[in-house]
Amino acid sequence: MAGHTDNAIVIDAPYELVWSMTNDIPSWPRLFSEYSEATVLSEKDGTVVFRLALHPDEKGTVWSWVSARTPDEATGTVRSQRVETGPFKYMWIFWEYLPTERGVRMRWVQDFEMKPEAPVDDAAMRQRLDRNTAVQMRLIKEKVEAAARSGRRA
Template sequence: MSGHTDNSIIIDAPLDYVWERTNDIEAWTELFSEYSIAEITEQRGNTFRFKLALHPDETGKVWSWVSERTIDPETHTVRSARVETGVFKYMALFWEYTQTDEGVRMRWVQDFEMKPWAPLDDAGMTERLNTNTAVQMQLIKDKVEAEAKARV
């Protein structure tokens, strides 16, 4: 079994600004509400290895992991995968930015499978990711749109 999510939002801001702002990994603690740490540990061209950590959960546990992310500025796409998988057997992500008449469509696709001992199964994690992704995308939309308007 495996999990899959596919979520998108339209951001009313220039494509280059949306791309630049949402791919600035070390600024993710300001852009996302869930991250307490976003630290690049290695860079090779357009590929970044980085550590993310969440804020403590209700039990005080801090979940963290290392991922690798390759950006393609020409196609405005990103491919990423967890290197330290934690509760996941694997986690692969695809981000895509597309200019539309309404603004930039930012799309996140996640494919994963949970380990048998994980606190959630594939269906439970799919639901959690879909819920949280909507929250994070709305925060990003609001922040990036406000910043872009202030720059004009």
């Protein structure tokens, strides 16, 4: 069995600002509340390989992993996958940016499968991802819209 999530939010800000802020990986600890670290490891042929680390959990464990991310500004899409999969058999993420009358519709599609020994199954991870994605998208929306109001440019 596999898991799938599909979430979107409209951000009332210029497309260029939404794109630049959400694709600036080193700034992610300030953009997302869940990340304590985002370190670019390499960049080659348009693909960025980077390490993300979460804030310590209730047991003090810091979870981290390496992902590869390929943004394509011409199509307004980003394709990403975990290189270090951890509890996942695989994790693929697709981001899409669509201009609308009310701003930019930012969409995240996540396709994954958990390993049999993972602490949660696909259904539980889907629920966790859907819950957390909504929180992170609202936070990003607030921060990008605040930057747009303050006159920040891409």
